[in-house]
Amino acid sequence: xxxxxxxxxxxxxxxxxxxxxxxxxxxxxxxxxxxxxxxxxxxxxxxxxxxxxxxxxxxxxxxxxxxxxxxxxxxxxxxxxxxxxxxxxxxxxxxxxxxxxxxxxxxxxxxxxxxxxxxxxxxxxxxxxxxxxxxxxxxxxxxxxxxxxxxxxxxxxxxxxxxxxxxxxxxxxxxxxxxxxxxxxxxxxxxxxxxxxxxxxxxxxxxxxxxxxxxxxxxxxxxxxxxxxxxxxxxxxxxxxxxxxxxxxxxxxxxxxxxxxxxxxxxxxxxxxxxxxxxxxxxxxxxxxxxxxxxxxxxxxxxxxxxxxxxxxxxxxxxxxxxxxxxxxxxxxxxxxxxxxxxxxxxxxxxxxxxxxxxxxxxxxxxxxxxxxxxxxxx
Amino acid sequence: xxxxxxxxxxxxxxxxxxxxxxxxxxxxxxxxxxxxxxxxxxxxxxxxxxxxxxxxxxxxxxxxxxxxxxxxxxxxxxxxxxxxxxxxxxxxxxxxxxxxxxxxxxxxxxxxxxxxxxxxxxxxxxxxxxxxxxxxxxxxxxxxxxxxxxxxxxxxxxxxxxxxxxxxxxxxxxxxxxxxxxxxxxxxxxxxxxxxxxxxxxxxxxxxxxxxxxxxxxxxxxxxxxxxxxxxxxxxxxxxxxxxxxxxxxxxxxxxxxxxxxxxxxxxxxxxxxxxxxxxxxxxxxxxxxxxxxxxxxxxxxxxxxxxxxxxxxxxxxxxxxxxxxxxxxxxxxxxxxxxxxxxxxxxxxxxxxxxxxxxxxxxxxxxxxxxxxxxxxxxxxxxxxxxxxxxxxxxxxxxxxxxxxxxxxxxxxxxxxxxxxxxxxxxxxxxxxxxxxxxxxxxxxxxxxxxxxxx
Numbered sequence: 001x002x003x004x005x006x007x008x009x010x011x012x013x014x015x016x017x018x019x020x021x022x023x024x025x026x027x028x029x030x031x032x033x034x035x036x037x038x039x040x041x042x043x044x045x046x047x048x049x050x051x052x053x054x055x056x057x058x059x060x061x062x063x064x065x066x067x068x069x070x071x072x073x074x075x076x077x078x079x080x081x082x083x084x085x086x087x088x089x090x091x092x093x094x095x096x097x098x099x100x101x102x103x104x105x106x107x108x109x110x111x112x113x114x115x116x117x118x119x120x121x122x123x124x125x126x127x128x129x130x131x132x133x134x135x136x137x138x139x140x141x142x143x144x145x146x147x148x149x150x151x152x153x154x155x156x157x158x159x160x161x162x163x164x165x166x167x168x169x170x171x172x173x174x175x176x177x178x179x180x181x182x183x184x185x186x187x188x189x190x191x192x193x194x195x196x197x198x199x200x201x202x203x204x205x206x207x208x209x210x211x212x213x214x215x216x217x218x219x220x221x222x223x224x225x226x227x228x229x230x231x232x233x234x235x236x237x238x239x240x241x242x243x244x245x246x247x248x249x250x251x252x253x254x255x256x257x258x259x260x261x262x263x264x265x266x267x268x269x270x271x272x273x274x275x276x277x278x279x280x281x282x283x284x285x286x287x288x289x290x291x292x293x294x295x296x297x298x299x300x301x302x303x304x305x306x307x308x309x310x311x312x313x314x315x316x317x318x319x320x321x322x323x324x325x326x327x328x329x330x331x332x333x334x335x336x337x338x339x340x341x342x343x344x345x346x347x348x349x350x351x352x353x354x355x356x357x358x359x360x361x362x363x364x365x366x367x368x369x370x371x372x373x374x375x376x377x378x379x
Numbered sequence: 380x381x382x383x384x385x386x387x388x389x390x391x392x393x394x395x396x397x398x399x400x401x402x403x404x405x406x407x408x409x410x411x412x413x414x415x416x417x418x419x420x421x422x423x424x425x426x427x428x429x430x431x432x433x434x435x436x437x438x439x440x441x442x443x444x445x446x447x448x449x450x451x452x453x454x455x456x457x458x459x460x461x462x463x464x465x466x467x468x469x470x471x472x473x474x475x476x477x478x479x480x481x482x483x484x485x486x487x488x489x490x491x492x493x494x495x496x497x498x499x500x501x502x503x504x505x506x507x508x509x510x511x512x513x514x515x516x517x518x519x520x521x522x523x524x525x526x527x528x529x530x531x532x533x534x535x536x537x538x539x540x541x542x543x544x545x546x547x548x549x550x551x552x553x554x555x556x557x558x559x560x561x562x563x564x565x566x567x568x569x570x571x572x573x574x575x576x577x578x579x580x581x582x583x584x585x586x587x588x589x590x591x592x593x594x595x596x597x598x599x600x601x602x603x604x605x606x607x608x609x610x611x612x613x614x615x616x617x618x619x620x621x622x623x624x625x626x627x628x629x630x631x632x633x634x635x636x637x638x639x640x641x642x643x644x645x646x647x648x649x650x651x652x653x654x655x656x657x658x659x660x661x662x663x664x665x666x667x668x669x670x671x672x673x674x675x676x677x678x679x680x681x682x683x684x685x686x687x688x689x690x691x692x693x694x695x696x697x698x699x700x701x702x703x704x705x706x707x708x709x710x711x712x713x714x715x716x717x718x719x720x721x722x723x724x725x726x727x728x729x730x731x732x733x734x735x736x737x738x739x740x741x742x743x744x745x746x747x748x749x750x751x752x753x754x755x756x757x758x759x760x761x762x763x764x765x766x767x768x769x770x771x772x773x774x775x776x777x778x779x780x781x782x783x784x785x786x787x788x789x790x791x792x793x794x795x796x797x798x799x800x801x802x803x804x805x806x807x808x809x810x811x812x813x814x815x816x817x818x819x820x821x822x823x824x825x826x827x828x829x830x831x832x833x834x835x
Contacts, residue, residue: 016829036591039397039566040822041598044829045591054599060607078523078531087535100540100618104547107607111551115558118600119585123593127586141589142569144397144821221439 004178007131008034009162010149011171012140016042019146022169023048026148029165033154037132037141059117060110067109071102129183137175149177260354268336275332279355281362289363292356296348297364305367316344321364322371331361390484392667394825400668404813404820405567407663412810415662423802430796433789434509442512444789451772451784456510457622458764459797462647463503464545464619465640465760466801468612469648470496471552474559475608478601484676486819487668491659492652493556494812498804499648500549502797507541509793537621544618551611555604558597561587562818616644623767630710630771633698639691646684646730647760650753653677655805657750659814668815675743681756682737688763689731710771718783719770722762729759 013019016038023036027050036045046053079085080092090097119125132138132149141147150162159176166174189195232238232246241248264271279285294303300318302308307320319326326334338357341347352360369377395403437444447454470492477485508517521542523532532539564584571577587593620640623631653674660669699711715723733755742748774781808814821827 016827020829037589038591038594039589040562040818040827041591041594042829046595049591051592051595054596056596056599057603060603074523075534079534083529083531085533087533090535094535097535100537100614100621101534101543103610103614104540104543107551107611108547111554111604111607114600114603115554118596122596123585125585125587126582128581130586130588132588133581133586138588139569142566143401 004181005184006152007177007179008149008151009157009159009166009174009176010137010147011166011169011174012137012145012147013170014145014172016146018170019148020044020048022148022166022171025165025169026150030156031150031154033151033157035149035151037138037147037149039142039144039146042146056114056118056122060114063113064106064110066113067106068102070109071105072098075101129180129186131177131179131183134180135175135177137177145172258353262339262349264336266340268333268340271336272330272333275330275335277331277335277358277361279358279362281366285359286363286366288356289359289361289366292352293360293363296351297360300345304371305364318345322368327368327372331358331365334361334364389823389825390486390670390673391820391824392670395667397821397824397827400821400824401566401570401817403664403668404815404817405570407810408567408813409572416806416810420803420806423799423806426795426799427803428796428799429792430794430799433792433796437509437789437793438514442510444787446784446786446790448782448784450775450780450782451769453768453772454784455765455786455790455794456506458761458768459794460503460506460510461619461640461764461768462761463499463506463797463801465616465644465647465764466651467496467499467503467548467552467648468616468641468644469652470494470499471548471555471608471612472645472648473652474555475605475612478605479609482676483823484670484673486823487665487670487673487815488652488656488677489819490556490559490816491656491809491814493552493559494808494814495652495655495801495805496552496648497549497556498801498808499651500545500552501804502801504545504549505797505800506793537618537625540618541622544615548611548615551604551608555608558601558604559816559819560812561585562589562597563813563816565589566817567813613641616640628771628775629704629706630714630767632707633695635691635694635698639688639695642684642687642691643730643760643763646681646688647757649677649681649684650756650760653681653753654750654757657746659809663809663814665815668820671744671746674746674749675740678737678743678749678752681753682734685730685734685737685756692727692731706776710774713774714766714770717770717774719766719773722766723770726759726762726766729755730763733759 011022013022019036019038020042023045026034027048036049038045075098076093079094084092086092137147137149148166150157163174232240234247236246237244238246243249264275293305297305299311300309300315301321302310305321307318309315309317335357337345338352338360339347339349348357445454445456447456473485473492474489474496478489508514511517511520519526521532521539561584564580565587568577568580568584571580617637617640620636624633624636626632656669656674660666696711696715699707702708714720733752736742736748736752742752769784773784
């Protein structure tokens with residue numbers, strides 16, 4: 001036993017009056033590293049130990065005010081800065097409405113900080129490795145005895161003197177408290193098998209529960225998802241309708257809204273002869289023509305219809321629209337190309353309405369004329 | 380000040396030794412419970428099971444299984460929520476407000492009352508969450524968090540204030556309760572007979588050493604927490620009452636609501652605590668710690684708050700007449716003499732007439748009498764919330780939308796389940812943790828404090 005390291009020397013007393021008297025004597029003798037352990041707080045003990053009033057209230061004040069500030073800045077930022085909304089005609093920064101939450105968060109911050117600072121900063125808890133734990137002394141003071149303990153690091157520490165002092169004060173029993181050998185020699189290592197095993201168990205449990213929640217639990221009834229509804233979507237198979245298709249065929253003879261049949265299928269020459277442009281090349285029509293030309297025609301034909309495709313090398317280049325051939329075509333002949341397509345060019349009848357097609361043709365005529373302008377055009 | 384003037388009669392009878400207090404308070408923790416305990420647990424678990432079945436059906440088929448329907452959209456779930464939150468208020472009143480008033484008689488009952496607060500608030504929180512219809516995403520509706528819509532919750536809404544108030548109340552009550560438990564855990568740790576108990580109590584006591592250098596901060600922290608919890612408890616039911624009072628509905632839109640709700644909450648909470656304690660002191664032989672004097676003091680508070688509630692009922696009628704608002708006058712005449720008059724008169728007689736019996740000292744100190752009266756108070760206070768919520772909604776401004784509300788069997792199962800949950804937790808608590816604060820009771824036993832004769 002003697003090689004053990006001494007922590008303190010203790011004495012137990014059996015009445016509150018005796019312990020108060022004993023503490024006063026110990027304090028008078030000039031000891032500083034001593035403590036008193038009682039099963040409940042004793043009135044007058046702080047004075048006997050010359051302890052000042054606890055200042056922990058300041059923690060409450062500071063963190064309480066921090067809570068107020070946090071609440072008002074959170075709500076103010078959310079309601080007045082980040083996403084201002086008019087709610088019942090109230091101002092964006094409705095201070096009276098903020099009152100309750102400002103109060104609640106002040107109390108919350110204040111209470112949690114006070115307890116947290118007390119337990120974890122002042123007391124340095126959790127601490128189950130203190131030498132006093134598991135001693136007879138501790139078992140007595142946590143039930144019905146009042147103990148005093150003078151630590152070995154006290155500058156005036158002298159074991160024989162202390163024992164005499166305690167005996168003289170009427171101590172019921174005295175005993176030394178030693179540091180626990182195991183605690184002193186304990187060296188925590190991160191590669192401890194138990195710790196690694198613990199990490200492994202935590203990892204497995206976390207992975208399984210996350211997997212189970214995200215992939216199994218969320219798909220059990222009554223959970224349902226908006227993208228999974230009891231209705232047919234386009235392109236899906238359906239067992240209800242014929243041809244197992246969720247999309248229905250139109251009734252035979254159905255004409256699409258606004259559709260007018262084209263009478264010159266595969267008859268370009270006839271179309272060129274019989275179709276006449278109904279639109280005048282007014283400023284309004286040319287504007288429509290330019291807009292539609294720039295959208296649908298210019299990617300291949302170029303903005304000026306020169307055949308300088310922006311899709312060069314990726315798609316066959318179309319011929320220029322300023323060629324002799326196209327210039328000599330009638331409007332109806334060009335119209336036929338827009339409706340039926342030609343070579344690689346597809347039909348544009350879906351993209352352009354009838355009037356738009358004629359407007360585009362008018363615009364192409366303007367481009368052609370400007371590229372082959374005569375002197376008379378300048379007048 | 381002469382000590383004769385401040386000499387109080389002892390709150391703990393018979394001057395028990397400190398070690399015997401350890402033994403008697405930790406006895407339920409160390410012994411196998413009697414058959415009665417298991418029967419009680421079976422009863423509460425059955426009630427809890429009924430609630431669980433009702434809740435499972437509600438979640439699977441949806442809240443259409445409840446009686447809630449236009450115009451009574453806030454029906455039993457909100458009634459139960461306000462009822463249970465109210466029950467919770469007694470615990471904080473006992474542990475915090477009576478602590479600030481230096482009422483020593485609170486020490487025997489504070490721990491149990493605080494535990495009941497925590498359980499009542501937990502029970503209460505279930506109802507608004509399931510009332511959202513999809514409780515698994517309730518946090519998304521209730522809390523401000525950055526989301527893909529860049530939208531925030533509406534801080535103008537009393538319902539949101541409620542979220543903050545109730546969650547803060549729960550957190551602070553829990554911390555207050557746990558701080559009180561730390562020294563007791565240390566005492567239990569040093570008495571532990573088995574290794575597993577020792578490990579558990581070592582962890583929960585955090586290594587408390589009963590050091591006076593710690594007691595100094597501990598007592599100050601306890602005082603500060605009591606100081607914070609006092610306005611907090613008043614704020615919680617005030618904010619719950621705002622849920623009603625801030626709306627425009629006749630019968631709800633009154634300024635008397637906050638104090639009236641707080642008084643009602645303390646009233647019902649004390650009745651519930653008194654009911655439970657009568658059983659606890661009998662079963663665990665705590666008659667000398669939770670004395671008849673203590674129960675009598677609780678009954679006085681029930682009488683006081685019951686009379687305040689009665690005053691509020693009358694004042695509501697006076698203000699309805701005095702305001703000259705037709706809709707308001709109709710709402711109150713309808714309350715007392717309309718379709719729901721049966722509920723109104725149950726409420727009025729249970730809350731106002733019956734507690735007046737506590738003016739008689741004999742009744743205040745006779746346990747069967749006070750038990751029955753407190754049961755009536757609880758029934759009456761549940762009906763108070765029912766009357767407020769349902770009568771105003773069922774007949775509002777527009778006669779064409781009036782409708783009579785009746786609950787369904789699922790509503791009943793949820794109410795039974797909430798009682799089951801609460802009492803199951805109470806029973807488990809009484810078995811698992813010290814039901815009375817060991818350190819606090821020791822400090823108020825006669826002769827536990829220094830006599831100070833030497834100094835004077």
